Amino acid sequence: MTCSALDRVLRAAAGITAAFVVMALVGSANAADMPIKAVPMKAPFAPSFSWTGFYAGVHAGWGFNDPAGTSTATGAGITGLTAQHNLDSNGPLFGGHAGYNWQINPRLVIGIEGDITGTGIKTSSAQTPLCSASNPQCAPGQPINGGVMTMSQEVNWLASIRGRLGTTWGPGLIYVTGGAAWANVDSKAATGDAGFNCSSPGGGCSYAATGNATRSGFVVGAGYETALAGNWTVRAEYLYYSFGGETLTAAGTPQTSCGGGLAPPCITTSTFPDLNIHTVRAGLTYKLGQPAGAPFAAFAPRTAAAARSWTGFYAGLDAGWGWGNSTGTSIVSVPGDQNAMIAEHDLGNNGPLFGGHLGYNWQIDPRWVAGIEGDITGTGIKVSSAQTPVCPRDTCGPAPGRPVPGALMSLSQEVNWLASIRGRLGVTFGPGMLYATGGVAWANVDYKSNLGDGAYLCDLPGCGFQSASNTTKTGWVAGGGYETALIGNWTVRAEYLYYSFDGETLTAAATTAAACTGAGYASCTATSTFSDLKIHTARAGVSYRF
The missing domain is CATH 2.40.160.20 (Porin)
Incomplete structure (x- = not known):
């Protein structure tokens, strides 16, 4: 999605x-x-x-x-x-x-x-x-x-x-x-x-x-x-x-x-x-x-004499909430100083989830159930941060570490969707099944950065840096949950899933590079680094077994 x-x-x-x-x-x-x-x-x-x-x-x-x-x-x-x-x-x-x-x-x-x-x-x-x-x-x-x-x-x-x-x-x-x-x-x-x-x-x-x-x-x-x-x-x-x-x-x-x-x-x-x-x-x-x-x-419930079997194909919907606590760093570099201006970003994010799942269960014996499940989930997990950078060294004059008010560095991250293919291993517990799950996962993510240098390292009218990417990342997911019969072939579940993916680095050349020669520096460049993407999710679902 x-x-x-x-x-x-x-x-x-x-x-x-x-x-x-x-x-x-x-x-x-x-x-x-x-x-x-x-x-x-x-x-x-x-x-x-x-x-x-x-x-x-x-x-x-x-x-x-x-x-x-x-x-x-x-x-x-x-x-x-x-x-x-x-x-x-x-x-x-x-x-x-x-x-x-x-x-x-x-x-x-x-x-x-x-x-x-x-x-x-x-x-x-x-x-x-x-x-x-x-x-x-x-x-x-x-x-x-x-x-x-x-x-x-x-x-x-x-x-x-x-x-x-x-x-x-x-x-x-x-x-x-x-x-x-x-x-x-x-x-x-x-x-x-x-x-x-x-x-x-x-x-x-x-x-x-x-x-x-x-x-x-x-x-x-x-x-x-x-x-x-x-x-x-x-x-x-x-x-x-x-x-x-x-x-x-x-x-x-x-x-x-x-x-x-x-x-x-x-x-x-x-x-x-x-x-x-x-x-x-x-x-x-x-x-x-x-x-x-x-x-x-x-939709009538089964008779008491009919013991429930988990074996079979199923499909359903799930909804819940996801959250993470990433960080980001924006850096403007010039020759001889790789951290001429720097800003740190808190990219803590959260948002609702809504998607669907389907899979197949095998009831190995009265106690144990094994299965495989695939899902795709649209997410509202987004974050943006705009920070005034600091000059950590003497590039900006006699006050190293001071804020640079004419510059603004922004980062944004948006998780469009999550998907996974997971194995499930469960044990019957009361009227339902307690299970663990894990497997391979994918996340489609938009990354954007925009850095404006207010003439500290660049001649007027300054320099602007923009970069963006859309990428589908591959990682892993693990979690667990509890699923129980509702009525007839319907079941309900509650589960926690933890996703892990690598981060992203965006690098942009100055626009116009020729203007970025203030104070005798050569052209400026900007690098924005997003930390590894770790997402926690808690969600509830309803399934129908065919």
């Missing part, structure tokens, strides 16, 4: 249902002196499923949006630099819901539902700014190689309280829903100005701004829910969320250096547009209280 249209449009599968039949015969009757042939009579129909009652459940799916952002640097009321950002984002969803339904009549159902959903919907963008038409110091549209403008946005969770109105359709309920919604969002922006709106020498200015806000908005959507067995139902639904945007404004650091031909102070403004999120998700729900109808025959 990649960050393409296929990622952004994840199709959630609707639940599978089956019909049920109740059959009976009434015994015969006898008269006093002569037998009378028994009269066959139809048994009354079993009551149909009733939707009335409280319920609670879990859901998983995918969310996506396609906004754009704008960064501007302004001095003396004149917009000097500007950058446009593609903030297209997507990621998995995992959460819970609860509510109450009233079945008004055999056809209509109304209800109210609340939900909260953790999301992996994140995005980051690092762009070299352009000179605006109102800036007297550079040509309109000229790239400012020594400047880097970054924006990032992360939707931590979504919540809503919604009404539902449905009509019975076949064995299930087709419904529309809408109400109030909330989103908790982290927004970050940073800008390194390579001296155009700032005094030089002195390296220009840097700007950083952050915000965390719980935004209010609305949500509308529709779905289909159908009875599964007993009190269980499954659903598939689409929800559209809409929230307002956000603007972050930062003062220059330090403001007094932001002259550069324009009166101080310099400020940057980063505008995040309205946040409109599309989600598709599937859910499993349990209705509290006694079921109103008999379970569907296709």
Whole structure:
């Protein structure tokens, strides 16, 4: 799974249902002196499923949006630099819901539902700014190689309280829903100005701004829910969320250096547009209280006399959360000094998971089960970091180790999907199976870096360094879990998996290399190193054995 249209449009599968039949015969009757042939009579129909009652459940799916952002640097009321950002984002969803339904009549159902959903919907963008038409110091549209403008946005969770109105359709309920919604969002922006709106020498200015806000908005959507067995139902639904945007404004650091031909102070403004999120998700729900109808025959539990066998093919879905704690290092080098400017990055990351699995089990004996399983999982595990570098030696003048405010170094890492082929070895334990698993794994990862040198090692207008890669890494995975029968051929599981992959190094030549000769240095280069990728995952799954 990649960050393409296929990622952004994840199709959630609707639940599978089956019909049920109740059959009976009434015994015969006898008269006093002569037998009378028994009269066959139809048994009354079993009551149909009733939707009335409280319920609670879990859901998983995918969310996506396609906004754009704008960064501007302004001095003396004149917009000097500007950058446009593609903030297209997507990621998995995992959460819970609860509510109450009233079945008004055999056809209509109304209800109210609340939900909260953790999301992996994140995005980051690092762009070299352009000179605006109102800036007297550079040509309109000229790239400012020594400047880097970054924006990032992360939707931590979504919540809503919604009404539902449905009509019975076949064995299930087709419904529309809408109400109030909330989103908790982290927004970050940073800008390194390579001296155009700032005094030089002195390296220009840097700007950083952050915000965390719980935004209010609305949500509308529709779905289909159908009875599964007993009190269980499954659903598939689409929800559209809409929230307002956000603007972050930062003062220059330090403001007094932001002259550069324009009166101080310099400020940057980063505008995040309205946040409109599309989600598709599937859910499993349990209705509290006694079921109103008999379970569907296709999903009826086995008799007690039938001992469960794990042997056979199976397939299912899983959802959960993944996290890691990587680090990164950005270095600008010149001949004779391989660490002229350096920045350290904390790349701790996390996000939801959603995927599918299939495999085959062999029950060797009543206690032991061996098997093989393959899976693929879309992830929302993303991280970005923008840091002002330091000059560790005397390259930057009389104060080694000082921050370089005119430079900004950014790294980003995004795990698009994980896949594995694993062996499983389990032992029956209670009503289920306790198992260990391990094998070969793959991860598709996007790496990006963008380094702007604010004229410390480069002649004005400074140097810009950009590099990126998309790679599918091979590694290994190991873990364990517990799986137990749910009903019929259905099982549920909970498992932990640990993935390990090598790191990545990106190296970019300066653009334009010929400009990177400040203070007599030859051309500059930049190297960004990402540490080994270690991912912990905890996930739950449901499987069907064929």
